Amino acid sequence: MAGPGRPPRRPPPPHRLGGPAEGERVAIEVPRRAVLSRPLSVPLIATVVGALPLAVAAQPGTGLRDTTFWLQLVVACYAGVRLCAMVLSGRRRLVQGAFWLFGYLAMGIAPLAQSVLGRDPTPVLGPREDTQLATALVLCGMVAFDVGALLARQRPAGRERRRPATVHRGRLACLVVFAYAASGLLIVQLGGPAVFFSSRQEISASLAEATGAPGGPGAEGGGEAGSALLRGFGTVPAMLALLFLTRWLVTSRAARHRPAVLLPWAGLLVINAIVNNPISNPRYWFLTVMFALLFTVFPRSSVMYRAALALGLAVALLVFPFTDRFRYDDEGRRPLETDSVLEPLVVKDYDQLNMFANTITFAGDGHGHSYGEQLAGAALFFVPRGVWGDKPEDTGFLVGGWMGTDSANLSSPLWAELWLDFGPLGMTLAFVGIGYLSARTDRRYVRRTLDDPSPGNVLAVVVPVLAGYSFILLRGSLLQASGRIGIAVLCLALVTTFRHHPRAELR
Template sequence: MTSVHEAEPSAPAPGHVPREPVRPSAEPMSWAMLSRALAVPLILGLVCFLPAVIAAQPGSGVRDNAYWLQLVLACYAGARLATMILSTRRRLLQGIFWMFVYIAMGVAPFAQAVIGQTPTPVVGPRGDLVTAVALVLVGCAAFDLGALLANRRPLRRRAAARFGTGPATVHRGRLRVLVLLAFAASGYYVMKVGGPAVFFTSRQEISASVAASGVVTEGSQVGPAFLKAFGTVPALLGLLFCTRRLVTSRRARRSPSTVLAWGALLVLNVIVNNPVSNARYWFLTVLVSLLFTAFPSSPAMYRSVLALGVVGALVVFPYADRFRYDGDGYRPVESSSVFEPLATKDYDQTVMFANAITWVDTRGHGYGRQLAGSALFFVPRSVWDGKPEDTGVRVGQWMGMRMTNLSSPLWAEFWVDFGAPGMAGAFALVGYAAARTDRRYARAVSRDGPGPGSVAAVAVPLLAGYAFILLRGPLLQSVGKLAVAALCLLLVTSFRERGERRPR
């Protein structure tokens, strides 16, 4: 009689296909070792070194409560960003949130406090700026609390699974419809602005071409917004879905039709979604979503996006508006320090939050009116008399600014309508939703996920890239493309138990 350790294996059942043994990947182990090696210098660099270098810059800034609160916020966001980078889990939405907070609400406003310059003037008392920085800290803490509560709850199967349906997957036939819609909508967009060559001139030329196309009505920007949204978003989503199939399915890579469709969509996106004719934040959405879709299980790519994103935002982003205007209207940034552009342009989120606080003091809270205007963006003003304008535009008009295309960060949007308690509660919900979505994304791209047809594996990277636009605001300008993306996702989503299994 053989012992337990020497027992012969039982014969396989008829028709049984033996599975290959799963070999552990060396990448997680190597990245774990690399994470330990990078932990100390990364944390010191984000939390200590960079704030110290900024604090040592010459300037006329006043070192009052706003200065010290801004330093605390920069260090807090730096520590949380380092945690996201060093985490063994890929937390796309949470990582992008903390990268935005560290750059736009932490480091850049701290540089402004040191140098003594702001992109837009602070029209209210200094105390409103102190309140704004303190409320940003409250919102970040509420976001962390919501994420903590989400991580303590176990993930459960969706309710659809209990009724015999599967996870959200892409319907093949409707995906073809989306691809055809992308070519038709983008083709119409290209035709309206005068041909592909216009997309490689400047954003100013694109705006002028759209204005001359006849889709602009007096006092309304709904027509141009829908033209740009339908001309760019379906093309991007079609490319993301095809990229997902190519990187996860051998059958798709061997299919000439899939490869040709991907190549055609790539050319289409080079035309309508290039960095010359689009805003920097939108091109950032395109780049981040494409990288996260093409490398869904790569810790290296996830960490590189978060780490190099900080460097790019500080060094490249302020100079990346070269194609906003034509040659006569372009004014290059002249500075003697890498931190001066942070104080003179782009990063006006904190000071605009302070101005929004002052504006609310003169008129009271909206109690949901501004958010209702953003949610019902598609309702024309001829139907809704007194429809709210962008929060940034309203505050800019109240300030007497000639250029009212100003930011309104998510903190300001919540504060304007609901005050401090509502803002804290809203950010707790945002943190909870972000953490739950990150966990569902990790399940979607795992071996047990739906495979090449997973909708979450494309939708979450797109949302992560678009989070920059949502966090910067104003919301009324942000929800148009997001709504078009949601319609496209609804078009291709199916919950039936069908689709291609991931090859082993």
Template sequence: MASVHTSAREEAGGAVAGPKGPGGPGGPLEPPERPIAWSMLSRALSVPLILGLVCFLPAVIAAQPGSGVRDTAYWLQLVLTCYAGARLATMILSTRRRLLQGVFWMFVYIAMGVAPFAQVVIGQTPTPMVGPRQDLVTAIAMILVGCAAYDLGALLASRRPLRRRTPSARGSGGGPAVAHPVRLRLLVVLAFAASAFYVLKLGGPAVFFTSRQEINETVAASGVVTEGSNVGSAFIKGFGQVPALLALLFYTRRLATSYRARRTPSTVLVWVALAGLNLVVNNPISNARYWFLTVLMAFVFTAMPSSAAVYRTVLATGVVGALVVFPYADKFRYDDEGQRPAQSASVFEPLVTKDYDQMVMFANTISWVDTRGHTYGRQLAGSGLFFVPRAVWSGKPEDTGVRVGQWMGLRMTNLSAPVWTEFWVDFGATGMIGGMALIGYASARTDRRYALAVTRAGPGPGSVLAIAAPLIAGYTFILLRGPLLQAAGKLAIAALLLLAVATFREQRAARRR
């Protein structure tokens, strides 16, 4: 692992002599620009990358045989695909790493652009569309408007300068959040204890190398799932997996950025033990593909926080992986008897038969809202209060995807509900535009803060933001796919643990490194 902070002295010096904005110390801060050589490389890569994402791939899909109609939905979907491709190319070629924005546009390009475009061309969808064709046109148009609102929010964030967070003279707080050494050790203890309970509750480590179906059946048989409520199983899974992942990320960052940590045997041994623990509870065999993607992306961006090559590679290869590998990555979802063999005559066939139902589910949600009306915050309240058992809140809303699936009369209701639909269900077009603009603003601000946190001017190996941003970037796929009620549990546990570990007394924390 390449060292970013080679000594505590360099860390302290970097924190004091960080980049100065126009206002000098304490003034606006910006991440350093890339050198001229990288700018020249960006120009060399820009033409083939933009042509590939914006022109070549959509053209190949458009040439596929199928029964799709080239109507308004077709042309709107083509515009959305090209728009998302252009924005993704911009993220890849940017002179600054924009973690959250890059992952957002990668998701939009794949799940809202390429896959739905293939479905429109071929004339098949993973989930049946029960409403009129006009609802699909409305869904595509609203996705476009939501993406534009996201860009507007990001633009507004870029116009607001960042301010240096400096600790108070007494050292009582005010600086950037860093991991308190004692609390970090307690997090490690919690990780091993909670994961051990999780493993023993499910019958031992062997069950984690069978299938997700076996895991779900074991959880159901353990008695933690009550009728009509999955809060118990969500907490067991969440605390069995999230603390282990966070502890691994914190120790990975310490090893990647601190020469002293790499020469400390106890730190290395703890990292090895945490890595082994995560291989059991967070492996790709017994976990959902989206969760393992979160684990993988968070680990890669934490281990190599300053590598522009890694950032570009993840975004570029992520498109290929999502189109080719991801549809077949559920091999371990079922046991041998329930395994569904993957058969495909075309590389685009999996895009119309499985996984990518986000656009058609938005259209179905529009049809559902037309018959039931908006819920005016009720669905989002249910997601925010996910931890309240249904025995206490008898009228607690179901997942948005589940409610729409039940209305459609489907037996399998594990359906997506993209974040666009969550805003639409509660507040309509106005709420969706405002919500997406807010997400864009928060993403851009976080990206800029993260870019500073991983430099020498940042808080050092203990930076909480350097852990939180990669974790959120990986989890973005789950949040954007939805439903939010399913995604809220692990996110809330991670936020709670990060707050518990964090301290703003930067000077004292630095002396303990």
């Protein structure tokens, strides 16, 4: 019974056939759709798909308006359509969004700008037909990725048959201790925190001096492997430990009142600011750290997901090329000349299509396809060359050596890696599989973050890391990217459990 002055409660309408009675109000539940409003979505599509590619194509330059140029324009527009679909989607598709962001920038807009200006950031030794074939294969890979994602949608989402992976509290403490020790060793070996805020050139020199690595880039030997291990173990465990503790604090009010969680988290924040800052690390690795941290802090925010893709596009076009100043010291630093508005896109960071064309020329020069050998070398990166005498070299360095350069900073995009190993048909089928797995991973991530908001949800941390690191995997080479993947797998195996431990769960 309602009290005096208080309106009577209206019970929920009973479920019955025939609809509501006359005059009765019924609350219709409308499913929420995380899409942009029309005033924002229309300018986004018009800019990304139409205005930006056409503006680049209309710029004056000495480049040829041939078949390759028009193919590059098609690639840019196609990737732009798919990127807009990711931004406007009602679901958070982290891995697919990262793929299309990279595809639009590195394989679409940047090669189009280079073609317009008639300038290549990396010399292309073969004929124009090889660049045309590389562009066509890039488009085939993108379409195959879409086909794989479409096939994943046809499979209904089944229920988890086994207990999902969770974080074991005791093992997480071990990871935190190990992260402190490994990062501390890296800082001490390099001479203190100050060197991490100088330049990447200074970091490389300090690593070579600490581990006895050969001075030449790409040189082999135990010192070179020691440098990679020291840097990998000094950066990856610290990042993952920070992400797991951040997930714990974001999802548990009790954890935010525990000094035993807050103090290690604060210390890891400082350590990551030292060892994973954008000055001493490759920009793609720093992008991985920030991408993973962003979606760990905001695991269920569709607004943050859309903002990350949209702002990532703007930052990559306007800011990313100018951060090259951190690569060298004051003597070796080269200022970026901007005679054209397209000049920031004609830099070595966007040499992926050029290196794909060089890979095609490299194979046609008598080297042929490797039939899985390069992929096996990347998967078995931990096998020393003393045991595996014919272990394949890094693909970018291999093609670069054929080109006559000893630079170790040449990319080898995933398209080139798969084409060199398996040919055009194998590359296409591989991208179908990659698209399928990416869509399934994104789908499971959305379901698990909605159904399981617990602090120990491993997938809620792994997928943002994978999405961020996919920029490195797509840029290549795979052998260079494999080391940190191996270390991350070891760290995840340490903290993950599939058993129910009430006392060991994060609360």
